[in-house]
Amino acid sequence: MEKTLVLVKPDGVQRCLAGEIISRLERRGLKIVALKMLRMDRELAERHYAVHKDKPFFQDLVSFITSGPIIAAVLEGEKAVESARQTMGSTDPKKAAPGTIRADLGINMEHNLIHGSDSQENAEKEIAIFFRPGEILSYNRDLDKWLTG
Ligand code: IDP
Ligand code: MG
Numbered sequence: 001m002e003k004t005l006v007l008v009k010p011d012g013v014q015r016c017l018a019g020e021i022i023s024r025l026e027r028r029g030l031k032i033v034a035l036k037m038l039r040m041d042r043e044l045a046e047r048h049y050a051v052h053k054d055k056p057f058f059q060d061l062v063s064f065i066t067s068g069p070i071i072a073a074v075l076e077g078e079k080a081v082e083s084a085r086q087t088m089g090s091t092d093p094k095k096a097a098p099g100t101i102r103a104d105l106g107i108n109m110e111h112n113l114i115h116g117s118d119s120q121e122n123a124e125k126e127i128a129i130f131f132r133p134g135e136i137l138s139y140n141r142d143l144d145k146w147l148t149g
Contacts, residue, residue, distance in 0.1 A: 002080040003033065003136075005126040007115040010068035011107070013037075018071050021101055021114055025075055028087045029147040034074035034127075034136045040066050048129055051122075057110075064110060072130045078148060081123055084116040 006025060008018045026032065040048070045062045052058050075084060089100025093112050096103035106112040117123035127136070 001076050002078065002120060002123075003074050003076045003127060004030075004080040004084045004117045004123045005115075005130065006073045006075055006084055006117075007065075008071040008073075009065060009111075009113055009115060010070055011111045012113040013069050013071060015105075015113075017105055017113060020105070022071070022073065024101055025073075025084060025087055028077075028083055030075040030077040030080055030083060031141060031144075032073055033076045033138070034131050035071070036073075036130070036135070037069055037071050038130075039069050042066055044129065048126060060110065074127050074131060074136055081117055081120055085118065088114050088116050 006022075008021050012018050012021050022032070042062060045065045046053070049058065049061055049065070052061060055061075077083060087101060089096030089102035089106070091102075091112060092109050093102040093106030094108070096106065098104070101114055102112050117126050
């Protein structure tokens with residue numbers, strides 16, 4: 001089954017929105033298969049955001065993501081990458097569709113509460129940055145039959 005990496009960024013933790021954010025993804029049908037709280041250091045942040053290393057906002061992004069604790073989760077489900085991205089909303093909260101996490105709760109591009117992998121390939125790479133294989137659980141939920149179509 002497809003997996004994706006989600007991070008509740010430092011603003012989500014500071015604003016006490018971690019539960020709300022994870023809850024919205026869970027209600028969407030995604031299954032939590034790994035979860036941890038951590039504070040990213042610069043090396044981890046630079047690795048995670050390596051694709052953005054030449055962007056003008058890279059240093060601010062690294063400073064922000066390392067500024068406080070975050071919550072990292074691996075979520076599993078059919079089209080998990082796309083489902084999580086859809087539930088998150090687009091990068092700029094002001095342009096995100098109403099009903100998405102970023103539109104409803106986000107402030108601006110820098111403070112947009114959540115990271116979600118953008119492809120299956122990147123999800124695999126990002127999951128490996130945050131979790132060892134043994135930390136990712138495989139289990140069935142009784143309601144799984146209601147969540148597959
Ligand atoms: P995504 O988080 O929606 O996948 P990306 O383009 O991968 O968006 O960018 C990673 C993060 O970098 C965004 O979530 C946002 O916080 C920040 N970011 C992206 N573009 C800009 C920008 O133009 N100015 C400031 N920050 C940006
Ligand atoms: Mg991205």
